[in-house]
Amino acid sequence: MKLVRFGQPGAEKPGIVDADGVIRDVSAHVADWAGAALDKQTLARVAALDPKSLPAAPSGVRLGSCVARPGNFVAVGLNFADHAAETGAPIPEEPILFNKAPNCVVGPNDDVMIPKGSTKLDWEVELAFVIGKTALYVSEENAIDYVAGYCICNDMSERAFQTERSGQWMKGKGSPTFGPLGPWLVTPDEIKDVQNLAMWLEVDGKRMQDGSSKTMIFGIRRLVSYISQFMQLDPGDIITTGTPPGVGLGMKPQRFLKAGEVMRVGIEGLGVQQQKVVPYQG
Structure with missing residues (x-):
């Protein structure tokens, strides 16, 4: 699975990249790609979603860092x-x-x-x-x-x-x-x-x-x-x-x-x- 964050600086949403290269918005299921959201249980739950059921991100949207600001x-x-x-x-x-x-x-x-x-x-x-x-x-x-x-x-x-x-x-x-x-x-x-x-x-x-x-x-x-x-x-x-x-x-x-x-x-x-x-x- 490819995890991505998209949107303007400070307002990025979490997403995944589907098999066709389309960014899919998972913000209804995960607050952000940070902290506990990166554990195996959460990743498995997101991986089980049907990507086509998720909204597509706007074409050409800015990509943020793939994880939110780290502690270390x-x-x-x-x-x-x-x-x-x-x-x-x-x-x-x-x-x-x-x-x-x-x-x-x-x-x-x-x-x-x-x-x-x-x-x-x-x-x-x-x-x-x-x-x-x-x-x-x-x-x-x-x-x-x-x-x-x-x-x-x-x-x-x-x-x-x-x-x-x-x-x-x-x-x-x-x-x-x-x-x-x-x-x-x-x-x-x-x-x-x-x-x-x-x-x-x-x-x-x-x-x-x-x-x-x-x-x-x-x-x-x-x-x-x-x-x-x-x-x-x-x-x-x-x-x-x-x-x-x-x-x-x-x-x-x-x-x-x-x-x-x-x-x-x-x-x-x-x-x-x-x-x-x-x-x-x-």
Whole structure:
């Protein structure tokens, strides 16, 4: 099942995508795709509905993030062996974790805003997953039981803030619009092998990233289990799992985003995003 949220910012409704690609409104059955609505019982109840009995969303409607604002937005750094190599970093012995601001989540096709004072705005196609039930001290064996679904995240990064301003990476990871999410959340039953999905990103039509989730150092099971040893993950929390090579930081010479450029971001089975880069608006 593909879960989607549609409508104007702050007024999105929950939906599902039917077999013909039509968005169907499920707001009569679910308040929003957030929290307890992502548990297996609710998802099974919605999956049992006849999509054709549900109202269709307006054609061309804006897509919001595929889940509502999370309580936690956790990211994993240097989690692809080939990306670590391009940055010159050693392979981590344990997952590197940092936070993205929960309020940086936006829709998959919303504009990305250049932060005030930014000089090194960068892109990162990432495979994200969303927690479906409370996870604490979870075993790797049972980890997928805690995953509500998978989606695309463009882990936007301001590299000067991240690496040149001292302290934690979160300085370069949480500005407004730095978390495009979607277009939809795909339940695990629709993904044959989450550790073997093609991933790509283009800037103004030029392919920058072309990788696969098979080069992840720490897979989904390991990450659910590992993170749950240090914090409680709640339904609706987002974990984004790292990026393959091809980021602007790793290029020679380095290449960063400018206002007016357009990114297209895709992962096999999870759809495509598109964002335009715009100047700071404030």
